[in-house]
Amino acid sequence: MDALRAALQQQIDQDRILGTVTAVAHRNELIFHEAQGFRDATSGMRLQAHDLFRMMSSTKSITAVAVLMMQEDGRLDIDDPVSRFIPSFKDQQVAVAPPGTTSPEEVRLVPAQRELRIKDLLTHTGGLSSAPMGGLTSVASLINKVERRQGDSLADYVDRLGSMALDFQPGSRWAYSPTDGFDTLLRIVEVCSGLSADVFLEERLFQPLGMRDTAFNVPAAERGRIVPVVQRAGDSWQAIPSMFGDGPYRHLSGAGNLFSTAHDFLRYELMLLNHGTLEGRQILKPESVRSMARNHVGQLFDEVYPDWTGGFGFGLGVAVLEDPSCGHGRGLGTFGWGGAYGTVTWSDPELELAVVSMVQQPGANLTSVIAPVLRDAVSSHRAQG
Numbered sequence: 001m002d003a004l005r006a007a008l009q010q011q012i013d014q015d016r017i018l019g020t021v022t023a024v025a026h027r028n029e030l031i032f033h034e035a036q037g038f039r040d041a042t043s044g045m046r047l048q049a050h051d052l053f054r055m056m057s058s059t060k061s062i063t064a065v066a067v068l069m070m071q072e073d074g075r076l077d078i079d080d081p082v083s084r085f086i087p088s089f090k091d092q093q094v095a096v097a098p099p100g101t102t103s104p105e106e107v108r109l110v111p112a113q114r115e116l117r118i119k120d121l122l123t124h125t126g127g128l129s130s131a132p133m134g135g136l137t138s139v140a141s142l143i144n145k146v147e148r149r150q151g152d153s154l155a156d157y158v159d160r161l162g163s164m165a166l167d168f169q170p171g172s173r174w175a176y177s178p179t180d181g182f183d184t185l186l187r188i189v190e191v192c193s194g195l196s197a198d199v200f201l202e203e204r205l206f207q208p209l210g211m212r213d214t215a216f217n218v219p220a221a222e223r224g225r226i227v228p229v230v231q232r233a234g235d236s237w238q239a240i241p242s243m244f245g246d247g248p249y250r251h252l253s254g255a256g257n258l259f260s261t262a263h264d265f266l267r268y269e270l271m272l273l274n275h276g277t278l279e280g281r282q283i284l285k286p287e288s289v290r291s292m293a294r295n296h297v298g299q300l301f302d303e304v305y306p307d308w309t310g311g312f313g314f315g316l317g318v319a320v321l322e323d324p325s326c327g328h329g330r331g332l333g334t335f336g337w338g339g340a341y342g343t344v345t346w347s348d349p350e351l352e353l354a355v356v357s358m359v360q361q362p363g364a365n366l367t368s369v370i371a372p373v374l375r376d377a378v379s380s381h382r383a384q385g
Contacts, residue, residue, distance in 0.1 A: 001024075001031060001032045001377070003373050003376070003377065004022070004024070004032060004370065004373045004374070004377070005032075005034065005036070007369050007370070007373050008020055008022060008036050008366070008369065008370075009036055009037075011366065011369060012036060012037040015232060016364075017037065017342070017359050017361060017364055017366070018037055018038050018039075018040075018041070018230050018237050018360075018361065019035070019036060019037025019038045019039060019046075019047040019227075019359075020035075020036055020037060020047070020342075020357065020358060020359050020366065021033075021034070021035045021036075021047055021048075021049055021051060021053070021261075021262040021356075021358040022034060022036075022262065022355075022356065022357050022358070022366075022370065023262040023263065023265075023266040023355075023356040024266075024353065024354070024355050024356075024370075024374065025266055025269075025270055025273075025353070025354045026351075026352055026353055026378065026381075027352045028270065028273075028274070030266075033049055033262060033263070033266070034049065035047035035048050035049045035051065039051060039227050039228070040227070040228045040230065040239065041228070041230050041236070041237035041238050041239050042239075047227065048225075049261075049262065049263070050213070050225065050261055050263065051225050051226075051227050051261065051358075052213060052218060052222070052225045052226045052227065052259045052260070052261060053226075053227055053259065053260060053261070053262075053341075053343055053358045053360055054226070054227075054229065054242055054244070054257070054259060054339070054341055054343075054360065055256070055257075055258045055259065055260050055265075055339050055343050056243070056256045056257075056339030056340040056341050056343060057178070057255065057256050057337060057338065057339040057340060058258070058260075058265070058337060058338055058339040058343045058344075058345060059182070059253065059254065059255060059256045059257065059258040059339070060182045060254070060255055060256070060317045060337055061268075061317045061318055061336070061337050061345075062201065062205065062254075062258060062268070063182045063185050063186050063189070063254035063255070063317065064122055064182075064185070064292060064316045064317025064318070065205065065283075065284060065292070065317075066185075066186065066189045066197075066200065066201060066204070066205065066254075067118065067122065067185055067188065067189060067316075068284055068288040068291070068292060068316065069189075069204055069205075069283075069284065070188075070189055070192045070193065071288070072284070072285055072288060073192075075192035075193070076118065076188065076192055077118075078117070078118045078119040078122060078316070079117055079118070079119055080117065080118055081115035081116065081117055081118075082115070082116045082117065082118060082121065082162075082184060082188070083115055083116075083162075085187075085188045085191045085192065086158060086159060086162060086184065086187065086188065086191070087162070088159050088160070088161070088162025088163060089115075089116055089161075089162040089184075090115070090162070091111075091112075092112045092115070092116060092162070092164075092165070092166055093109040093110060093111055093112060093165050093166070094109065094110050094111070094112050094127065094140075094165060094166045094167070094168060094169055095107050095108075095109060095139040095140035095142070095143060095144075095165040095166065095167060096108055096109075096110055096139065097139045097142070101139070101142075102142070103142070104142045104143050107139055107140075107142050107143050107165075109165055112166060112169060112170060113169050113170075114169075114170060114171075115170070116128065116166065116170050117170065117171075118185065118188065119296065119316075120170045120171055121177070121181040121182065121184055121185050122185065122296075122316040122317055123174070123296050123297050123314050123315070123316065124174055124175060124176050124177050124181065124301075124314065125170065125171050125172070125173065125174050125175075125297055125300065126166065126170050126171075126177065126181060127140070127166035127167035127168040127169070127170060127172075127173070127175065128161065128164070128166060128167075128177050128180050128181045128184065129141075129144070129161075129164065129167075129177050129178070129179065129180035129181065130167040130168075130175035130176065130177055131175065131176045131177070131178050138167050138175075139167055140164065140165040140166060140167045141167075143165060144164045144165055146160050146161055146163065146164050148251060151250060152250065152251050153250055153251060154183060154186060154187050154190065154197060154251055154252050154253075154254075155187060155190065156251075157183065157251060158180075158183055158184050158187040161180055161183075161184060164180075173300060173304075174297055174300035174301045174304050174314060175304070177255075178255065178256075179253060179255040179256060180255070181255070182253075182254040182255035182256075182317070183251075183253055183254050183255050184254075185254050186252065186253070186254025186255075187254070189254075196252070197216070197252040197254065198215065198216050198217070198252055201214075202215070204283075205268075205283065206264075208281055208283060209264075209267050209268060209271055209278060209281075209283065210264075210267055211260070211264035211265075211267055211268060212264070213225075213259075213260060213261045213263070213264050214258060214259065214260040214261070214264045214265075215258070215259060216247075216249055216252045216253075216257055216258055216259070217247055217248045217249055218247070218259050226259065227358075227360045228360065229241070229242050229341055229360045229361065229362070230360060230361050231361055231362055232361075240362075242341075243256075243340065244256065244257045256339070256340075261358075262356045262358050265343075265345050265356045265358075266345075266354055266356045268345075269336070269345050269346065269347045269354035269355070269356060270347075270354045271283050271284070272284075272289055272292070272293075272335075272347045272354075273347040273348075273349065273352070273353075273354045275289050275290075276288060276289045291315075291316060292315050292316040292317065292318060292335070293315050293318065293320055293333065293335040293347075293349075294313075294315055294320065295313025295314060295315060295320050295322060296313075296314065296315060296316065297313060297314045298313075300314070301313055301314040301319070302322075310323075310326055311323030311324075311325065311326025311327065312326065315335055317337065318335040318336055318337050319335065319336065319337060320333065320334075320335045321333060321334040321335070327371065328367055328368045328371040328372055329371040329372040329373075329374065329375030329376075330346065330348050330351070330367075330371045330375070331348045331349065331350025331351045331353075331375075332350050333348075333349050333350060334346050334347065334348040334349070334350070335347055336355075338365060338367075340362060340363075341359065341360045341361060341362060341364070342357075342358070342359030342360060342361055342362075342363070342364030342365060342366070343356075343357070343358050343359065344356075344357045344365055344366065344367055345357070346367075351374065351375065351378045352378070353374060353378065355370065355371075355374065357370055
């Protein structure tokens with residue numbers, strides 16, 4: 001793994017990142033788990049392999065697995081309407097307006113042609129609080145006024161989301177829902193299981209997988225392990241506030257506020273790579289993992305922003321590589337997702353790899369650095385027999 005170590009160090013030396021923790025397993029064996037660079041902008045302290053990272057949207061994959069667990073338990077079907085579990089989502093409306101409008105007065109509401117389904121939220125095809133992307137605008141944001149209040153629980157907030165207009169007819173487009181879609185999904189898990197999100201995930205996923213450092217709220221004694229979020233400012237690095245604040249959190253976001261380590265998320269990706277089982281313990285059935293890792297949206301994701309999404313379909317909470325020429329060396333069928341501060345994880349069935357890349361700075365993504373090196377390493381290993 002000297003080539004991987006050198007490629008990552010080059011990113012640090014060129015001031016593209018301040019530091020990173022990377023973990024890789026091949027054929028279920030750990031072949032790389034190292035911290036490189038620094039953990040903050042001022043102290044000169046080196047990153048440690050066990051440091052804690054804000055996973056941001058890497059949380060979404062975890063939420064998708066929780067939903068699939070509830071489906072396996074017979075508590076829901078992903079084709080169920082959201083209103084079955086959260087009645088405020090009944091009889092939603094869709095916002096429409098002339099192209100390019102910025103005026104709320106030009107927005108009108110029409111009935112949704114069908115109810116919003118759980119699967120729509122899992123695949124970002126529901127139109128709930130969509131982010132502008134690929135030239136698509138969020139018309140509904142011009143009139144929607146629902147905001148998270150201080151002290152809100154997940155139940156408090158999600159119940160109010162049902163009053164919001166959708167950006168488009170459910171299932172008709174792909175547009176990323178940064179927070180509200182997956183917060184709604186995690187609330188559905190709470191309703192189905194009768195447990196709070198943190199208790200459910202600890203009992204059903206984190207503890208069985210040995211993810212001992214993954215949680216929404218980090219214990220006070222461990223908070224010193226949290227890596228600060230940084231950005232480049234001219235010729236230096238500076239710390240910046242995190243999007244979700246410092247916690248503790250009452251609102252447990254299924255979209256983005258888990259903390260974790262490279263060790264923990266590698267175990268999670270290995271479970272997915274092994275069809276739902278790790279070290280003899282089944283977390284998901286193989287058919288659930290296959291559903292998660294299958295493209296459910298046709299060309300909707302591939303076409304939304306070709307420079308980024310081209311060659312990919314979208315599964316349940318994860319992007320799915322359908323054209324390997326777009327994957328920077330990753331194999332056909334690779335599936336995974338990342339977070340706003342540079343956490344990226346994936347499972348690659350073709351190359352038999354589970355990969356975790358941890359950074360804490362907006363916009364950082366080391367996939368194009370890591371993936372080609374791993375492709376070369378696996379190819380060399382296979383050539384040697």
